[in-house]
Amino acid sequence: MKTTALPRVILLLQADVEQQPQLRLGEEARKIRDAIEGSKHRSRFRLETRIAVRRRDILNAVLDLQPAMVHFCGHASPSGLIIEGESGTAEAASARAVADFFQIFRDRIRCVVLNACSTALQAEMISEHIDFVIGTQSPLEDQLALTYAEAFYQALGSGSGLRAAHRIACNALLWATPDDQNSPYRLWAREDAIEDFSTEPCLADIYEQDAGNLLLALRDLEIEDIYLLGSLVGIRRAELGSGNILALAVNIKERAVIEGKLPLLVQMLCQQYPQVAGRRRLRPG
Numbered sequence: 001m002k003t004t005a006l007p008r009v010i011l012l013l014q015a016d017v018e019q020q021p022q023l024r025l026g027e028e029a030r031k032i033r034d035a036i037e038g039s040k041h042r043s044r045f046r047l048e049t050r051i052a053v054r055r056r057d058i059l060n061a062v063l064d065l066q067p068a069m070v071h072f073c074g075h076a077s078p079s080g081l082i083i084e085g086e087s088g089t090a091e092a093a094s095a096r097a098v099a100d101f102f103q104i105f106r107d108r109i110r111c112v113v114l115n116a117c118s119t120a121l122q123a124e125m126i127s128e129h130i131d132f133v134i135g136t137q138s139p140l141e142d143q144l145a146l147t148y149a150e151a152f153y154q155a156l157g158s159g160s161g162l163r164a165a166h167r168i169a170c171n172a173l174l175w176a177t178p179d180d181q182n183s184p185y186r187l188w189a190r191e192d193a194i195e196d197f198s199t200e201p202c203l204a205d206i207y208e209q210d211a212g213n214l215l216l217a218l219r220d221l222e223i224e225d226i227y228l229l230g231s232l233v234g235i236r237r238a239e240l241g242s243g244n245i246l247a248l249a250v251n252i253k254e255r256a257v258i259e260g261k262l263p264l265l266v267q268m269l270c271q272q273y274p275q276v277a278g279r280r281r282l283r284p285g
Contacts, residue, residue, distance in 0.1 A: 007046040011067035013058060014051045015083045024142050025051075028073050028115070031150040033156035039054060039157025054084050055093065062105055066260075068154030069111040070102075073145070082110035088206055093216045099125035106130055111162055113152070115145050132162045133280075138184045147176045150187055163189060172276070176177060217280040218249035221273065235260045 014025045029049050036045050050061050075082040085091035107142040111132040114123050123135025151172035155165035170183040201285050218226060226248045227237050240251045270277040
């Protein structure tokens, strides 16, 4: 039976504050979802949406979901992104605080999209910490924001890298604007950033390629060896339970998948039991 890949999380943050002009944020979310779900690589992504976000909502979502991409849509001002304050009124988030926030999570978040008016300054500050950041250099019409978002995620879901998806989305704006105006969007990319986000090896790829061989390799071990491997990747003996070799092998594989430690488990098995790993054609990653 085919295993289920673990997708990368795209966190969509909507900040349509009541005191600001209304935006079609629901339509943007729908276009993004439809673009991903209708794409070739839809199983590689999972869209999570949070609406009317406050500072603590953003923190909770990033901590809980561990997204690879964060997409903000709403309003912005020269001093920062506009979010909902604790009292329910509009509040300009400090550009420095937002940049520092993404610095904290730079090991997990690969891309940030700021789909709001004139976010270039904020995007540039975030780009000091995050591989790919997309922002706007001028005020943004609502329809252009929708067009860019839809084309960007269509391209990303088809297997395009982030740079290519950005160019495709900017081209879509040219088709949509008869006066041939320049795209308001700009991509900041770190020089050492990996080009292809969609097909870059990740847990989902390792799960598809190695999970079956990993289970066979674990079955070749002794019970105590399986417990040892569990401890090496931070999975306690009590979490694995007891039973025969097959039951323990299944338990440790599933625990590693749930906790996002499957690549580490493969790596440790290759280091500790190279002959078994070689026989089962496991790669250390």
